[in-house]
Amino acid sequence: MSEVVTYNREGSIGVITVNYPPVNALSHAVRSGLVAALEQGQKDADAKVLLLVCEGRTFIAGADISEFGKPMQDPGLPSVVDQYENCDKPIVAAIHGTALGGGLETALGCHYRVALSSAKVGLPEVKLGLLPGAGGTQRLPRLTGAQKALEMITSGEFVGAKDALALGIVDAVEDGNDIKAVGLAYAQNIADEGKPVRRVRDLTDKLEADKGSEVFEQFRAGLKKKARGQFSPFKCVDAVEAAFSLPFEDGMKRERELFMECMESPQRAGLIHAFFAEREVSKVKGLPKETPVRDIHKVGVIGAGTMGGGIAMNFANAGIPVTIAEVKQEALDKGLAVIRRNYENTAKKGRITQAQVEERMSLISGTLTYDDFSDVDLVIEAVFESMDLKRKIFGQLDDACKPGAILASNTSTLSIDDIAAATKRPQDVIGLHFFSPANVMKLLEIVRCEKTSDEVKATAMALAKKIRKVGVMVGNCYGFVGNRMLHKRGAEAMALVNEGASPQQVDKVLTDLGFPMGQFAMSDLAGIDIGYSIRQERRKAGEDVPASWMDKLAEQGRLGQKTQAGVYRYEEGNRKPIPDPEVDRVIAEFRQEQGIKSREITDQEILERCMYVMVNEGAKILEEGIADRSLDIDITWIYGYGFPAYRGGPMFWADQIGLDNILGTVEQFYDDLGGEQWKPAGLLQELVSEGRRFGDL
Numbered sequence: 001m002s003e004v005v006t007y008n009r010e011g012s013i014g015v016i017t018v019n020y021p022p023v024n025a026l027s028h029a030v031r032s033g034l035v036a037a038l039e040q041g042q043k044d045a046d047a048k049v050l051l052l053v054c055e056g057r058t059f060i061a062g063a064d065i066s067e068f069g070k071p072m073q074d075p076g077l078p079s080v081v082d083q084y085e086n087c088d089k090p091i092v093a094a095i096h097g098t099a100l101g102g103g104l105e106t107a108l109g110c111h112y113r114v115a116l117s118s119a120k121v122g123l124p125e126v127k128l129g130l131l132p133g134a135g136g137t138q139r140l141p142r143l144t145g146a147q148k149a150l151e152m153i154t155s156g157e158f159v160g161a162k163d164a165l166a167l168g169i170v171d172a173v174e175d176g177n178d179i180k181a182v183g184l185a186y187a188q189n190i191a192d193e194g195k196p197v198r199r200v201r202d203l204t205d206k207l208e209a210d211k212g213s214e215v216f217e218q219f220r221a222g223l224k225k226k227a228r229g230q231f232s233p234f235k236c237v238d239a240v241e242a243a244f245s246l247p248f249e250d251g252m253k254r255e256r257e258l259f260m261e262c263m264e265s266p267q268r269a270g271l272i273h274a275f276f277a278e279r280e281v282s283k284v285k286g287l288p289k290e291t292p293v294r295d296i297h298k299v300g301v302i303g304a305g306t307m308g309g310g311i312a313m314n315f316a317n318a319g320i321p322v323t324i325a326e327v328k329q330e331a332l333d334k335g336l337a338v339i340r341r342n343y344e345n346t347a348k349k350g351r352i353t354q355a356q357v358e359e360r361m362s363l364i365s366g367t368l369t370y371d372d373f374s375d376v377d378l379v380i381e382a383v384f385e386s387m388d389l390k391r392k393i394f395g396q397l398d399d400a401c402k403p404g405a406i407l408a409s410n411t412s413t414l415s416i417d418d419i420a421a422a423t424k425r426p427q428d429v430i431g432l433h434f435f436s437p438a439n440v441m442k443l444l445e446i447v448r449c450e451k452t453s454d455e456v457k458a459t460a461m462a463l464a465k466k467i468r469k470v471g472v473m474v475g476n477c478y479g480f481v482g483n484r485m486l487h488k489r490g491a492e493a494m495a496l497v498n499e500g501a502s503p504q505q506v507d508k509v510l511t512d513l514g515f516p517m518g519q520f521a522m523s524d525l526a527g528i529d530i531g532y533s534i535r536q537e538r539r540k541a542g543e544d545v546p547a548s549w550m551d552k553l554a555e556q557g558r559l560g561q562k563t564q565a566g567v568y569r570y571e572e573g574n575r576k577p578i579p580d581p582e583v584d585r586v587i588a589e590f591r592q593e594q595g596i597k598s599r600e601i602t603d604q605e606i607l608e609r610c611m612y613v614m615v616n617e618g619a620k621i622l623e624e625g626i627a628d629r630s631l632d633i634d635i636t637w638i639y640g641y642g643f644p645a646y647r648g649g650p651m652f653w654a655d656q657i658g659l660d661n662i663l664g665t666v667e668q669f670y671d672d673l674g675g676e677q678w679k680p681a682g683l684l685q686e687l688v689s690e691g692r693r694f695g696d697l
């Protein structure tokens, strides 16, 4: 008897129960158990109707992702689902939590579906570089028609129980928490009414209605923009289309072929790495799971600029009151007005209601004095990058805030240890580095100081979750993980332009790789003054930061999108970067001043110089213990800078390219170009000599 799937009878209902924590994933043991329990149910003469129900927090959340990439053991899921569908006794699936991927496909193989109103269903395989491979692409459209099936399968988004009912995915929705009781009552009803088996595969009316529809071409065209560079979304459309053009059995065969193509694609490997990495980053090395966390009931933010405002919105969105401090009333009013406008815009798009706009705004207040921070549990400073200013502020906060309040800085480059030293509570100081736009980007880089207490670290990690961010714990150094690598890439991008490339050529290589925007479009978004003031700070600190044509742009007031001119120019109300001959002129003038003779630069050189410099720096970051694992770097880049998740992050990508290839090129650049950034990282050399990869660390 399987331990993870059991069979027992309650009255005339044969109950098949899956109990495989944490999410009842369809591992080999669960698949075998499902088949064995079904056989028992079929043989059990007293069972009139069968009920499939799960223990724990959720219905089956999908295939066991950790088995992908390894040889599949029989029974395969499509066969399990077929056996359920072919059963001659009616089977009811009772859904709570989430029925996802193979989980929903199993439920679709059952003859009736009842769900708790809190449940959600979805086919998120596309987010793993796959498509539903156990009949989901063939059965779902038979219930919902083409449009909705395509929406769900190509986006991977979940649908709430009530919507699922309206779409015909489930047959009934019940309030309450006791899924077994709900399932038993529903199954009893089926038994009492003598309802027959009802196989989704046999439904044809929705198929007839959408046969020959243009919706498939429309989806393909839409995906060319939305899913640029991705493999599986297009295969999802092909598979769903097969449901409309082929008989069920042939459609299933087509689904399998397309599923295997996805399974073998490197994008599947990248996305699955990203899935597990996202969960691993929450487990911080050396920070016990049971570390106590402090309650965060009220938050203060210093600075009502773009960053401060965006940070404040995260807390209001999570229902946490937040007070923003500014120096002048005018700046405060302006900042609060921008926040309101952002919420109003979201409401206009229908993503929140007007009542939610008011509710969130009511949680945000403004002040001109830190005296109002006497009762906050956490303050996040988000003023511009000046060490003198930040140290002054932290000294004042130390006096104004109650003991135990956490003092955090949103600095993107400066030493948190130096900031902490301006207080008498360095154990309560931490870096909370948000990414622009702070209310949108999912990454929160959490920077531990030398003296940050475990409790404060654990509180920051828990807080990230609460405000729906992915928190990555990193060590303190210039730029931490993300910006330290970004600045190396930025310097290289700038050097490539000095040598002869155009900003748009550099950006195109990066967007072709899958970044949503290139280095220079990103500078325009963040504001050219930010990089400029960082360079000026470093120059002030005595570092040798070379002059650049970007300094000239900043000095001319071309600050990026906010002034409608930066490295590119922008039209009113449009964020699309447009190449500007004026910038070409500034670059040409700069080359002339520096005595640089420009040369033709290939896209391959741009790719290698922009990306390998990051990988080499990432290796140094690992060597120094600034990041604990290469997956921390991968997640930082996926969620902070839009690194294409289907390439798994820069370090995973490097493993795919081959570290020996990368080291060879890095060594070549070190010889040809020189510079500390090209000095091969010891760790990279070590891994190559041992034939290992970052993923093996």
Ligand code: 3H9
Pocket: 022, 023, 025, 058, 061, 062, 063, 064, 065, 066, 077, 078, 098, 100, 101, 102, 103, 105, 124, 125, 128, 130, 131, 132, 133, 134, 136, 276, 279, 280
């Ligand atoms: C599929 O079904 C293919 C089929 O069409 C065809 C087959 C032929 N497998 O996220 P959490 C682990 S593809 C293995 O922190 P939450 C997860 O790693 C699959 N493990 O919890 C974590 O482990 P740990 C389609 C899984 O409450 C723990 O469970 N399904 C799986 O925030 C808790 O996860 C999906 O893509 C899995 N399928 O969210 C669903 N799922 O504690 C993917 C989770 O050791 N899963 N784990 O770190 C999810 O979206 C979320 O996990 C879920 C729960 C919403 C279920």
